[in-house]
Amino acid sequence: MNLAVINDRSVDPGIVGGRLFTDLVEAAFGRGDLAQVVREVEDIAGAEALVDAAAVIANFEMMNRVADAIGMPVGRGMLSRTAALRAEGGLDRYDPSG
Amino acid sequence: MIEPSSFPQPVRHDVVAVMQREWDRLARPGATLTGGERIELAATVRSPVRSCDSATPEVDSRIAAAVRIAHEPATIDREFIDGLCDSGMRAAEYVEIIGLVSRLAAVDSFHRILGAERPALPAAVDGEPSNDLNPMAQSGRSFVPMVRGASIIYALTLIPDEHEAMMDDFHDTLYLSTTQMQQPTSPRAITRPQIELLATLTSAENECFY
Numbered sequence: 001m002n003l004a005v006i007n008d009r010s011v012d013p014g015i016v017g018g019r020l021f022t023d024l025v026e027a028a029f030g031r032g033d034l035a036q037v038v039r040e041v042e043d044i045a046g047a048e049a050l051v052d053a054a055a056v057i058a059n060f061e062m063m064n065r066v067a068d069a070i071g072m073p074v075g076r077g078m079l080s081r082t083a084a085l086r087a088e089g090g091l092d093r094y095d096p097s098g
Numbered sequence: 099m100i101e102p103s104s105f106p107q108p109v110r111h112d113v114v115a116v117m118q119r120e121w122d123r124l125a126r127p128g129a130t131l132t133g134g135e136r137i138e139l140a141a142t143v144r145s146p147v148r149s150c151d152s153a154t155p156e157v158d159s160r161i162a163a164a165v166r167i168a169h170e171p172a173t174i175d176r177e178f179i180d181g182l183c184d185s186g187m188r189a190a191e192y193v194e195i196i197g198l199v200s201r202l203a204a205v206d207s208f209h210r211i212l213g214a215e216r217p218a219l220p221a222a223v224d225g226e227p228s229n230d231l232n233p234m235a236q237s238g239r240s241f242v243p244m245v246r247g248a249s250i251i252y253a254l255t256l257i258p259d260e261h262e263a264m265m266d267d268f269h270d271t272l273y274l275s276t277t278q279m280q281q282p283t284s285p286r287a288i289t290r291p292q293i294e295l296l297a298t299l300t301s302a303e304n305e306c307f308y
Binding site for chain 1: 197
């Protein structure tokens with residue numbers, strides 16, 4: 001998967017259906033015509049895939065709030081193991097510890 | 099009432115069941131809040147006009163916590179938590195608010211994406227809070243006490259019911275169980291890479307570092 005898509009949504013995520021599901025997340029967060037993108041996902045990937053994709057987005061709407069609300073610490077081991085990944089995706093900008 | 103006919107598409111029965119169970123849970127007394135207080139908080143975070151100018155400082159701090167978790171979770175920091183503590187909010191009350199607000203966000207998001215009408219909040223069920231807390235929960239590096247600690251999967255373990263709702267119901271059904279997470283394959287209609295792409299992009303949209 002090409003994590004550059006996190007910072008630049010025009011980048012091809014490099015997986016089957018990646019563009020389609022990127023568009024779904026974008027539209028779910030207010031950028032794009034959600035109803036139109038949902039129809040596209042349903043037409044191309046099927047209703048079952050659309051429902052499962054919506055469920056994953058919904059789950060992380062929950063998990064992200066929980067993690068932020070409890071001040072979930074990211075351990076040193078995890079930080080060390082994910083350094084390259086975080087750099088590729090530009091994720092350190094979200095680190096609340098600065 | 100959340101049922102299969104609530105959605106334009108055929109939705110897995112286990113997903114519908116989780117959401118209906120949440121609606122039932124939302125209406126009932128929790129560990130620290132009455133059913134009426136839980137529904138009031140849910141209505142507040144759904145309202146386009148939110149005010150912290152309520153009857154008591156205790157209610158104000160509940161609303162402040164709920165609104166922040168719902169709408170600006172990435173801005174929650176130690177200073178905000180200290181303010182809640184100074185207002186007299188107990189850790190268990192905060193954990194209950196995290197649980198109900200975060201799951202409400204999931205339910206509403208799921209409905210909105212699928213083009214379904216947002217379900218009306220249920221009527222509150224009478225009764226007193228259970229005060230059912232896990233005595234093994236301990237303070238650690240996060241803002242709330244938890245059992246075992248330092249993992250998102252134990253985040254709400256101070257309140258057993260909240261932990262079960264988050265992990266056994268929502269996480270395992272909408273995403274993957276912890277066992278399924280260890281497997282490279284997907285039990286869903288989308289592939290594992292597609293699942294992780296959706297998870298990653300959603301977390302980026304929410305500016306969630308974890």
